Amino acid sequence: MPPQAQGRPVTSDTPGTRADGSRPADGSRSGSGERVGPAPGPAPDPRGPGADRGSKDGLSGRQRLVKGVWPPRLTRAQLIVALLLFGLGLGLAIQVRSTNENSVLRGARQEDLVRILDELDSRTQRLQDEKRRLENQRTELENSSDQAEEARKQTLQKEQQLGVLAGTVAAQGPGITITIDDSRGSVESDMLLDTVQELRAAGAEAIQIGKVRVVAGTYFSDSGGAIRIDGRKVTRPYVVKVIGKPEDLEPALNIPGGVVQSLEKEQATVSVQREKKIVVDALRSAKRPDYARSSSR
Numbered sequence: 001m002p003p004q005a006q007g008r009p010v011t012s013d014t015p016g017t018r019a020d021g022s023r024p025a026d027g028s029r030s031g032s033g034e035r036v037g038p039a040p041g042p043a044p045d046p047r048g049p050g051a052d053r054g055s056k057d058g059l060s061g062r063q064r065l066v067k068g069v070w071p072p073r074l075t076r077a078q079l080i081v082a083l084l085l086f087g088l089g090l091g092l093a094i095q096v097r098s099t100n101e102n103s104v105l106r107g108a109r110q111e112d113l114v115r116i117l118d119e120l121d122s123r124t125q126r127l128q129d130e131k132r133r134l135e136n137q138r139t140e141l142e143n144s145s146d147q148a149e150e151a152r153k154q155t156l157q158k159e160q161q162l163g164v165l166a167g168t169v170a171a172q173g174p175g176i177t178i179t180i181d182d183s184r185g186s187v188e189s190d191m192l193l194d195t196v197q198e199l200r201a202a203g204a205e206a207i208q209i210g211k212v213r214v215v216a217g218t219y220f221s222d223s224g225g226a227i228r229i230d231g232r233k234v235t236r237p238y239v240v241k242v243i244g245k246p247e248d249l250e251p252a253l254n255i256p257g258g259v260v261q262s263l264e265k266e267q268a269t270v271s272v273q274r275e276k277k278i279v280v281d282a283l284r285s286a287k288r289p290d291y292a293r294s295s296s297r
Contacts (some may be wrong), residue, residue, distance in 0.1 A: 006249040012128065025140065033140050036098060039254075051114070052137070054090075058151040058195065080200050089130060090142055094168075096261050097246035106181045107227055109249070109256075111154070111255050112255065115251045115254075116251075116253065116255055118251070119202065119248060119251050119252055122245070122247070122248045123201070123202070123203065123248075124274070126203050126248075127243045137154055140154075153208065164205065164206055165205075165206075165215070165216070166215055166216075166284070166286065167206075167213035167214075167215040167283060167284035168283060168284060168285070168286045169283070170279070170280065170283065171205070171243055171279075171280045172243070172277060172278065172280070173205070173206075173241040173243045173244075173247060173277070173278060174243070174244075174245070174275065174276050174277065174278065175204075175241065175242045175244050175249065175275060175278035176242050176244075176246050176248055176249045176250055176272055176274050176275065176278070177239065177240070177241055177242070177272075177273045178195070178233045178238075178239070178240040178253070178270065178271070178272055178273075179237055179238070179239055179240075179271045179273075180192075180237055180238040180239075180240070180263060180268055180269070180270055181236070181237040181268060181269040181270075181271075182237065182266075182268045183236070183269075184237050184266075184267050184268075185225065185236070186267055186268065187227075187238070187266055188222055188265060189222045189227045189228070190228070191259075191262060191263060191266070192209065192220055192227060192229075192238065193220045194259060194262065195211075195253075195259045196214055196218075197241065197265075198252055198253060198258065199240075199242050199249060199252070199253075201242045201252065202244065202248045202249050202251075202252035202253075203243040203245055203248050203249070204242045204243065204249060205243050205244050206242070206243040206244075206280040207240065207241070207242050207243075207280070208240070208280045208281075208282045209229055209234055209238060209240050209241075210229075210234040210235065210239060210240070211232075211234075211282050212229040212232050212234060212282060213280065213282040213283060214229070215284060216288065218230055241278050241279075241280055242278065243278050243280055246274040246275075250272050250274060253272060254272070255269075260272075
């Protein structure tokens with residue numbers, strides 16, 4: 001070995017190689033003033049970690065939010081609860097609407113309400129008077145010395161009363177006359193029936209429409225554009241004669257939502273006249289029952 005070779009290290013010509021011929025694990029080079037360190041990685045995306053994923057499907061953040069909310073994904077339990085709540089709300093709405101429509105007296109004036117209360121008091125008074133009258137008859141029968149004669153007398157009176165109610169005898173007394181002028185022909189049979197029912201509730205004892213006597217078995221029908229009562233045609237204007245207490249009959253027809261207002265809605269003209277004497281002379285024949293017999297002995 002020459003003297004110049006003694007004590008000098010053996011180096012490689014390749015930069016970054018160690019004396020033993022190997023490279024650093026991170027691939028950096030050393031020597032000749034170069035810094036040895038890890039290789040730089042890619043720079044972070046300033047848009048955030050989800051930018052690449054959003055750009056891949058082509059949707060913005062708002063579009064992804066709308067897509068996640070609509071269409072809604074309901075479970076079976078949520079759907080059942082929603083249907084129950086809908087049914088409950090619908091039922092409450094119908095009940096409130098029905099209550100408002102059926103409350104005829106909700107917007108009535110004070111004087112109308114007072115008149116209705118007076119009519120109810122009058123009906124109560126009539127029932128109490130009838131009760132006292134029957135009690136007096138019973139007392140007379142019990143205390144009369146000639147019970148047979150007293151019974152015969154009361155039987156005749158009862159016969160007259162039943163004849164008036166059945167329409168087999170004529171009747172007269174105070175009452176009202178109702179004239180319904182229906183020039184347009186819009187009044188139907190059910191409206192006349194409502195009038196009769198209202199009069200009966202107000203204490204009417206005898207009713208006659210045109211030439212037909214109205215009794216318990218009377219029926220109303222529409223036929224060929226005309227109204228028939230018990231099969232007999234009645235012509236316009238309709239004249240209704242009623243025997244009863246005028247102070248009770250007339251207010252019953254004029255209550256809010258009553259007969260007069262219902263007829264006037266059909267463009268009919270209604271007039272009510274109080275009279276001291278009304279004659280009801282239309283009669284009905286008494287029919288003998290085929291099967292019914294008296295049960296008294």
